[in-house]
Amino acid sequence: MAHGVCELLWLRRLLRDLGFEPQKPMDLYCDNKAAIAIAHNPVQHDRTKHVEVDRNFIKEKLDAKIVSFPFINSEYQLADVLTKAVSSSIFHNSLDKLGMCDIFART
Template identity: 60%
Template sequence: MELHCDKKSAIDVVHTPIQHDRTKHVEVDRHFVKEKIEKKIIRLPFIKSEDQLADILTKAVCGKVFYDSLTKLGIGDIYAAT
């Protein structure tokens, strides 16, 4: 399974065995993900922010980004008459 991530720092936290003060609150999740990566169950490939399709589900984006993402996801005009 691939979990596309647009934050290199988040990918580095999982791959780096050193615990940083800023990662204490995600320590259990980090170990869970690290274990799955080592077992090759999941991969964390980097993806550019403009190609991150999940953004339309998690944050406010401008209309152009929203409609471009809908097109990439294969979702047609939801307001068109059927």
């Protein structure tokens, strides 16, 4: 999530340099409810000590309303097709949404 926030900050700065100032928080869709809860919760737990620096960075950007973390079901997470094994129906559905096609298919 911290790397995603860094990429959003880079995109935000690029848009600002091009003359398009974002008027609302940029969305970083996340399919992990625990990660969203940790980002919003100011209380540190024993389980989250190893992510304290990243969590503070994320919380700072969240409080400044630069980013927001809407929840999205895993079946609608398009990046999953590129990062993990998914069922064939989700795979083909994601390929269609991404606009990818088989260049070796017969016409």
